[in-house]
Amino acid sequence: DQQVKQNSPSLSVQEGRISILNCDYTNSMFDYFLWYKKYPAEGPTFLISISSIKDKNEDGRFTVFLNKSAKHLSLHIVPSQPGDSAVYFCAASTGNQFYFGTGTSLTVIP
């Protein structure tokens, strides 16, 4: 049972524009939501997180939005840069367990 879903396997965006990556979840008991960036043959790198009691968290070019009523979160990258090209995973945690989506491959076109 996939509790965290990323329904878009890939996304292409022009350099300088906004990238919006989406994630849906089913478990209302999740405490934290996280986004990771992953390059091939490397471990995921933590980008940004948000507590379930917040609806927005911003860190530089990255902003995560949480809509609890819709059980939806999104990651906004503004402006997008070619170095942002990677696979992005969303994740959610409850207790000691983390649940990951299947990832969205972002390509930023110069």
Place this chain on the structure above:
Amino acid sequence: SQTIHQWPATLVQPVGSPLSLECTVEGTSNPNLYWYRQAAGRGLQLLFYSVGIGQISSEVPQNLSASRPQDRQFILSSKKLLLSDSGFYLCAWSVRGITQYFGPGTRLTVL
């Protein structure tokens, strides 16, 4: 600062051979430790997690096992590898389930 190490980085093993992957964490005490596998083109599958020495929770039935002999050491093992065990294995740590940090990964190819 905290760091996490995994080795080896790559491994090619024949079917039926044993496996031992090691993960160590520095700069933190009593972390939660995790083993994940990423198959080609797939997401991250949680294999095992541990909240303390000798405490292992298994998420999926398989021919793999995990052990935590020391506070900051986590080992993934198999007595006999299968072709389906090929993948990218990731170790991770967290404190209190808030944020999780990953190691560099081990690419395992079973032939």
